[in-house]
Amino acid sequence: MSLRQYRHYINGQFVENHSGRWIAVINPATEETLSQIPQGSREDTDLAIVAAEAAQPKWEALPAVERGNWLRRIAAGVRRREAEISATIVAEGGKTQQLAKTEVLFTADYLEYMADWDRRYEGEIVQSDRVNETILVFKKAIGVTAGILPWNFPFFLIARKAAPALLTGNTIVLKPSELTPNNAMIFAEIVDEIGLPPGVFNIVTGYGPDVGQALAANPKVGMVSLTGSVNAGVATLATAAKNITKVSLELGGKAPAIIMKDANLDRAIGAVVASRMINTGQVCNCTERLYVQEEVYDEVIARLAAAFREVTSGDPGQSDKLDMGPLISADALARMEQKVAEAVAQGAKVVTGGKRSGNKGFFFEPTLLTNVRQDMAIMQEETFGPVLPVMPFRTLNDAIALANDSEYGLTSSIFTENLNTAMQALKKLKFGETYVNRENFEAMQGFHAGWRKSGIGGADGRHGLEEYLQTHVAYLQAHED
Numbered sequence: 001m002s003l004r005q006y007r008h009y010i011n012g013q014f015v016e017n018h019s020g021r022w023i024a025v026i027n028p029a030t031e032e033t034l035s036q037i038p039q040g041s042r043e044d045t046d047l048a049i050v051a052a053e054a055a056q057p058k059w060e061a062l063p064a065v066e067r068g069n070w071l072r073r074i075a076a077g078v079r080r081r082e083a084e085i086s087a088t089i090v091a092e093g094g095k096t097q098q099l100a101k102t103e104v105l106f107t108a109d110y111l112e113y114m115a116d117w118d119r120r121y122e123g124e125i126v127q128s129d130r131v132n133e134t135i136l137v138f139k140k141a142i143g144v145t146a147g148i149l150p151w152n153f154p155f156f157l158i159a160r161k162a163a164p165a166l167l168t169g170n171t172i173v174l175k176p177s178e179l180t181p182n183n184a185m186i187f188a189e190i191v192d193e194i195g196l197p198p199g200v201f202n203i204v205t206g207y208g209p210d211v212g213q214a215l216a217a218n219p220k221v222g223m224v225s226l227t228g229s230v231n232a233g234v235a236t237l238a239t240a241a242k243n244i245t246k247v248s249l250e251l252g253g254k255a256p257a258i259i260m261k262d263a264n265l266d267r268a269i270g271a272v273v274a275s276r277m278i279n280t281g282q283v284c285n286c287t288e289r290l291y292v293q294e295e296v297y298d299e300v301i302a303r304l305a306a307a308f309r310e311v312t313s314g315d316p317g318q319s320d321k322l323d324m325g326p327l328i329s330a331d332a333l334a335r336m337e338q339k340v341a342e343a344v345a346q347g348a349k350v351v352t353g354g355k356r357s358g359n360k361g362f363f364f365e366p367t368l369l370t371n372v373r374q375d376m377a378i379m380q381e382e383t384f385g386p387v388l389p390v391m392p393f394r395t396l397n398d399a400i401a402l403a404n405d406s407e408y409g410l411t412s413s414i415f416t417e418n419l420n421t422a423m424q425a426l427k428k429l430k431f432g433e434t435y436v437n438r439e440n441f442e443a444m445q446g447f448h449a450g451w452r453k454s455g456i457g458g459a460d461g462r463h464g465l466e467e468y469l470q471t472h473v474a475y476l477q478a479h480e481d
Contacts, residue, residue, distance in 0.1 A: 005022065034182065253382065259291070
């Protein structure tokens with residue numbers, strides 16, 4: 001049977017692959033080829049940007065409530081095709097069935113949530129120093145926006161970037177990850193089926209150095225939003241700087257979790273395991289390193305090891321009872337093996353796991369490491385896999401100093417039954433998010449933003465919506481007759 005070949009979605013049409021080059025999409029659990037997508041070029045990208053630019057004035061001229069209603073129609077289309085989209089995410093991303101379903105339904109919720117801002121986002125009237133003058137602050141669309149998507153939550157990130165952009169009167173061109181593009185093409189089919197005006201929403205598939213850089217380099221693009229690696233963010237920032245293009249970046253993290261001696265250990269261990277194993281550890285805000293107070297360190301290690309050994313793994317396309325699936329690619333598997341081997345060479349002890357699981361698919365065992373030091377790469381560099389290094393600490397201040405010792409600053413967490421301890425941590429932890437006594441997973445009405453190398457700008461909630469707006473201040477001087 002021949003493989004399905006997808007096409008770009010530009011100006012309301014699925015267009016042919018002009019380059020003649022294709023990228024294979026691989027199932028990470030079976031290593032089988034699922035489909036082919038076009039290897040997009042700068043020419044393809046520029047065509048999409050031109051279409052978005054042409055459509056933007058008319059789109060912005062619509063009342064916001066009408067733009068919100070388009071988002072609601074897209075959300076309804078997502079709900080109608082939930083099973084198909086979920087199965088697609090499972091196949092191309094190795095995500096468990098339950099997590100894939102959660103992602104799809106959360107995406108529909110997010111579209112509806114952003115749509116509900118249609119009558120709520122607003123400008124300001126500012127007091128003037130002059131007699132009979134009124135100062136108005138308008139919030140207006142930026143114009144053409146671009147979104148460069150990751151592979152770990154590929155469907156949700158479409159909505160996270162497109163929903164606030166479209167609601168506020170912008171048009172958008174998206175580049176899905178070449179590893180997980182099939183779900184994005186279903187999104188494009190939904191957009192096409194409901195009759196969204198041509199050019200408002202566009203998708204160009206391909207590699208980052210081709211399509212992503214073309215998006216960042218085009219002077220017609222007013223804002224680029226990227227979720228990905230630090231290297232991808234640096235490249236995007238450098239390219240966008242030539243046109244002083246606004247950039248919003250979410251670039252990953254090295255999230256610390258702190259377990260105090262007074263913590264509810266059942267809750268803490270359950271939350272840490274959930275945060276470390278979700279999507280096989282391939283989530284930028286999940287726990288990447290753990291600090292445990294000395295008095296409960298041995299007990300926590302023993303209980304974590306038992307919990308890690310109970311984690312079930314396998315092909316999520318064959319079972320809905322799994323805790324995690326494979327890593328995303330052969331390269332990701334090789335990196336995980338290398339990271340653990342390097343840590344062991346530096347003195348780390350493998351308590352459980354530590355190696356590839358099986359010989360087909362990109363599976364890696366849940367791995368718990370002790371005897372680590374703060375200066376090890378395993379404690380400083382993003383791992384992005386089911387590996388957790390653990391260190392003991394004496395005092396809260398010691399733990400906070402260790403947690404803050406990182407070039408990343410996306411998320412953090414602490415487990416304690418003492419309100420004063422929690423408040424001290426909230427004051428001193430230098431991260432965009434801190435979770436107290438729960439797993440690391442953000443709310444759509446919050447603001448997901450990192451410090452330091454974890455990013456610039458942010459997403460979600462009112463603040464995320466305003467990322468897609470620019471201000472226009474008007475000074476109205478009245479004169480008495």
